[in-house]
Amino acid sequence: MEQILDEAEYLFSKHGLYGVTLKDVAQRVGVHHTLLNYYFEDKKKLFDAVFARRAAVTSERRMTVLDEYEKATAGKPTVEGALHAFLDTDLDLYIEGGEGWKNYAALGAQVANTPEWGAELMDKLSGGLCKSDDFAAVKARMAAFMAAGFKEVCKVREG
Secondary structure (H helix, E strand, C coil), X not given: CHHHHHHHHHHHHHHCHHHCCHHHHHHHHCCCHHHHHHHHCCHHHHHHHHHHHHHHHHHHHHHHHHHHHHHXXXXXXXXXXXXXXXXXXXXXXXXXXXXXXXHHHHHHHHHHCCHHHHHHHHHHHCCCCCCXXXXXXXXXXXXXXXXXXXXXXXXXXXX
């Protein structure tokens, strides 16, 4: 099963959900495509299984590191520190975890930039605070958000 997930992950990371068939995955694994249909029913369910396999790991690691960071700062975290705790857990896996984690990073980028997945996920995870179709709210905040990032990068270069 792991070989199927690994090969599917590789193909999806290179070609996306719509650029891969179950036959492509079966050919890489060396099995008949009906075996994939038996275990996963369809390509979307295979993609979901591939994504969920590592998502559970990243989510658990992230929550552990965020909890540790909160304790270490005695409940007074900084924005930058919290972002490091949140982001570095995944980035460390992408850097040190081998090809599979690099493939997962590519999948994550695809999902985040696909309206049907990224937008729905943002809406769900924000608990109603953010709406993917609220362009007026984006317009009101985006320039200031991006400017703050650029200003900080410039400060680091000057300092």
